[in-house]
Amino acid sequence: MEQYIMKGGNPLVGEVMIGGAKNAALGILAASILTDDPVTIDNLPDVRDINVLLEAIAETGAVIDRVDRHKVTLHTGSVKSTVVDNSYIKRIRASYYLLGSMLGRYRHAEVALPGGCNIGSRPIDQHLKGFRALGAEVEIRNGMVVADAEHLRGAHLYMDVVSVGATINIMMAASLAEGRTIIENAAKEPHVVDVANLLNSMGADIKGAGTDVIRVNGVPRMHGTEYSIIPDQIEAGTFMFAAAITKGDVTVKNVIPKHLESITSKLREMGCEVVEFDDAVRVVGKPVLHHTHVKTLPYPGFPTDMQPQISVALTLCQGTSMVTESIFENRFKYVDELNRMGSSIKVEGNVAVIEGVKSLTGAQVTAPDLRAGAALVLAGLAAEGFTLVDDVKYILRGYEDFAGKLRGLGAEIEEIDNERDALKFQLKTG
Numbered sequence: 001m002e003q004y005i006m007k008g009g010n011p012l013v014g015e016v017m018i019g020g021a022k023n024a025a026l027g028i029l030a031a032s033i034l035t036d037d038p039v040t041i042d043n044l045p046d047v048r049d050i051n052v053l054l055e056a057i058a059e060t061g062a063v064i065d066r067v068d069r070h071k072v073t074l075h076t077g078s079v080k081s082t083v084v085d086n087s088y089i090k091r092i093r094a095s096y097y098l099l100g101s102m103l104g105r106y107r108h109a110e111v112a113l114p115g116g117c118n119i120g121s122r123p124i125d126q127h128l129k130g131f132r133a134l135g136a137e138v139e140i141r142n143g144m145v146v147a148d149a150e151h152l153r154g155a156h157l158y159m160d161v162v163s164v165g166a167t168i169n170i171m172m173a174a175s176l177a178e179g180r181t182i183i184e185n186a187a188k189e190p191h192v193v194d195v196a197n198l199l200n201s202m203g204a205d206i207k208g209a210g211t212d213v214i215r216v217n218g219v220p221r222m223h224g225t226e227y228s229i230i231p232d233q234i235e236a237g238t239f240m241f242a243a244a245i246t247k248g249d250v251t252v253k254n255v256i257p258k259h260l261e262s263i264t265s266k267l268r269e270m271g272c273e274v275v276e277f278d279d280a281v282r283v284v285g286k287p288v289l290h291h292t293h294v295k296t297l298p299y300p301g302f303p304t305d306m307q308p309q310i311s312v313a314l315t316l317c318q319g320t321s322m323v324t325e326s327i328f329e330n331r332f333k334y335v336d337e338l339n340r341m342g343s344s345i346k347v348e349g350n351v352a353v354i355e356g357v358k359s360l361t362g363a364q365v366t367a368p369d370l371r372a373g374a375a376l377v378l379a380g381l382a383a384e385g386f387t388l389v390d391d392v393k394y395i396l397r398g399y400e401d402f403a404g405k406l407r408g409l410g411a412e413i414e415e416i417d418n419e420r421d422a423l424k425f426q427l428k429t430g
């Protein structure tokens with residue numbers, strides 16, 4: 001399936017269930033390597049990045065039982081290889097977590113340099129700095145990161161940038177090091193806390209996750225566990241903005257409202273009504289939305305992974321908004337595509353200046369990456385006429401059954417892979 005085709009104009013109305021957090025799940029699956037015992041993970045999202053990582057873990061010799069679509073048991077006692085290199089693993093970001101977990105458990109790891117969304121240069125120097133501080137020798141050889149250690153010893157580390165990936169990776173390797181590791185200027189994202197909770201449930205001794213100082217007391221061994229992943233903050237936020245953008249009324253269920261506060265507060269500034277429940281939020285869109293400004297920041301700031309979605313909403317607001325992207329230098333690649341649908345956005349450096357327009361019109365556009373792709377779909381659902389989004393493979397990296405969930409809210413959208421299907425859809429809905 002290559003494309004989504006949609007007919008815009010329907011306000012999205014109803015309830016949608018949010019799945020487990022992709023970015024927590026990736027760290028959690030890799031962490032299973034830290035023990036020989038079985039680790040059972042529930043609320044796993046069925047998305048491409050997760051399946052690529054599961055296959056890579058299986059290639060090391062681990063046995064993976066799919067209990068059901070959202071639950072797996074990993075038996076990593078049978079791991080035979082600490083080398084991970086295939087064409088798929090190079091495309092995902094989270095392959096870097098295999099470095100932290102294999103280095104922790106086996107004192108050796110060779111993993112292809114990570115890929116992920118093409119949203120900036122995305123160095124991994126802070127990960128490598130952390131491994132070296134723990135006593136590992138690390139080098140880049142033929143496109144692989146090779147890390148090797150005789151002993152891992154706790155260290156006091158100050159991160160030069162707030163990095164989700166480096167914080168999680170160092171927590172994993174430090175869990176089985178000798179002595180205490182202190183990570184200063186740590187990332188505080190909900191998925192950092194979720195991975196720390198998983199590690200503690202496996203016998204690690206980690207304190208302070210969710211603050212900017214994390215203390216890891218190394219333990220000699222870790223054990224199996226059963227763990228359920230937290231809901232996906234970004235999938236939830238995407239559906240919250242879908243309600244605002246289509247002037248709908250959507251209850252987003254199975255979420256942790258605390259994790260959504262920066263998103264909720266922007267929607268309220270724009271004039272939407274947001275009602276919070278224990279594990280759900282209801283977003284009621286309004287006929288007229290107000291402009292606002294937003295700057296992406298590490299948690300608890302506004303997430304960079306929600307930047308394209310809020311930009312689509314601001315395009316349909318009255319007045320001029322400014323969106324500042326402070327995490328990744330190349331995350332406005334969708335702007336040209338959105339302008340082809342009638343938006344008026346100028347990018348100057350890391351700031352997008354968005355002049356609100358009354359409406360968008362359907363066009364053929366290409367998803368440049370995961371969140372931008374999702375945002376173009378939201379634009380298409382609000383636009384007049386038909387929109388065709390190419391390269392939905394990016395969207396499928398991180399959203400489970402995206403089109404199906406949108407259809408459940410009343411969207412007219414279908415997955416297609418040829419022109420004939422596009423015509424059929426147009427005749428059916430036109």
Ligand SMILES: CC(=O)N[C@H]1[C@@H](OP(=O)(O)OP(=O)(O)OC[C@H]2O[C@@H](n3ccc(=O)[nH]c3=O)[C@H](O)[C@@H]2O)O[C@H](CO)[C@@H](O)[C@@H]1O
Nearest residue numbers: 023093094122123124125126127161162163164165327328
């Ligand atoms: C698989 C996964 O969980 N991906 C998420 C993770 O990516 P990822 O872990 O790659 O993002 P980081 O938090 O590490 O990156 C934050 C900033 O630090 C910089 N940096 C990072 C590491 C490093 O060693 N050196 C360095 O300079 C990056 O270029 C970026 O400017 O967090 C990002 C920020 O919330 C999200 O957008 C991604 O969805």
Ligand SMILES: C=C(OP(=O)(O)O)C(=O)O
Nearest residue numbers: 093116117305370371398
């Ligand atoms: C950028 C993202 O993912 P990754 O870091 O895996 O590229 C994302 O989830 O929005």
